[in-house]
Amino acid sequence: METTLHQQLKAWYCPDASLYEQQLGSYRIDVLESDRVIEIQCSSLAAIRDKVRTLSASHDVTLVKPIIRRRMIQRRRYSQVLGRRLSPKVGEWLDVFEEFVHFVTVFPQPRLTLDLVMVDVEEIRRPPRRRCRKGYRVEDRMLLEVIETRSLRCGADLYSLLPAPLPPQFTTAEIAETLQQPRWVAQKIAYCLRECDAANAIGKIGNAIQYERTDEIADRPGCDVAA
Numbered sequence: 271m272e273t274t275l276h277q278q279l280k281a282w283y284c285p286d287a288s289l290y291e292q293q294l295g296s297y298r299i300d301v302l303e304s305d306r307v308i309e310i311q312c313s314s315l316a317a318i319r320d321k322v323r324t325l326s327a328s329h330d331v332t333l334v335k336p337i338i339r340r341r342m343i344q345r346r347r348y349s350q351v352l353g354r355r356l357s358p359k360v361g362e363w364l365d366v367f368e369e370f371v372h373f374v375t376v377f378p379q380p381r382l383t384l385d386l387v388m389v390d391v392e393e394i395r396r397p398p399r400r401r402c403r404k405g406y407r408v409e410d411r412m413l414l415e416v417i418e419t420r421s422l423r424c425g426a427d428l429y430s431l432l433p434a435p436l437p438p439q440f441t442t443a444e445i446a447e448t449l450q451q452p453r454w455v456a457q458k459i460a461y462c463l464r465e466c467d468a469a470n471a472i473g474k475i476g477n478a479i480q481y482e483r484t485d486e487i488a489d490r491p492g493c494d495v496a497a
Contacts (some may be wrong), residue, residue: 275391277312278413284430290330297321307331312411314370323375334385337361339417342392345406363388363420363431364451367458368430374465378424386431388417391485425466426484432459441478 280290284301292302301308309327311318315335325331339361345352366386377384385423392414395406420430429436434448445456460481463469469481 273411275336275389275411275413276310276312278440279312279336280308281389282413282416283308283310283334285331287492292327296324299325300375305329308334310334310336312336314372315369319373319376322382323379326376326379329380330383332385334387335366336387336389336391337363338411339388340390341378341411342390342414343395344392345395346409347397357393360389362433364433364449364455364459366431367455367462370462371458374462375389377422378466382423384422386420386422388419390414390417393426406450425463428459428463428466429483436483439480439482441475441480443478 280300281287284290284303289301289303294302294307299307300310307325309318309322309325309331310454311333315333318333322331322333341359342354342359343357344354356434357497363386376382390413392412394407394410394412395407398407420427422428422430432449436445440448440460441458442453442460445459446453449456449459460469460479464481465485466473469483471479472482473480477479
């Protein structure tokens, strides 16, 4: 079921509702503007891999992926609001790499743009339908504010998601130290950079693989490196 957040982002990208939900081959498209496809993906990137791979072979595709910065949690029972609170968790651009490891077989492609949209949302939660289940289920998300958008067109654009620049050569330990992140996060980042041709493995330091940033990627059209 389409969430309110999905609907709002669709309208944010294209106010013309006559272009919504168009049929293109065997696929239902969120927005179809002439030869341009816009897809809003609020769930995992892995779930839309095959669709994006097929569509970007013949059309310009903009894939919109919201990244939730802050969420206001509203608990409801029927029409009654039980309470509202701001979640202490704060999202950041680095969160993308958790999903991006499953999307490197699709990105980059010449006709594909991945728009990452940092948003604040209100999340509606309700008690489970069955009494034996605990906790609350997420019923809907609504857009409160668009904070920032970052467009990725080539592998080197992934560097723009890092909160600090990496040295020209690095290991996953150095990524973890530079970004103040756990080693497993650094490993995901290194994997994405390598698979997207933004870094090459050039040897080892002890048991650690050493990577080198591929500076020639920055010279490709539409590739803006901001590390």
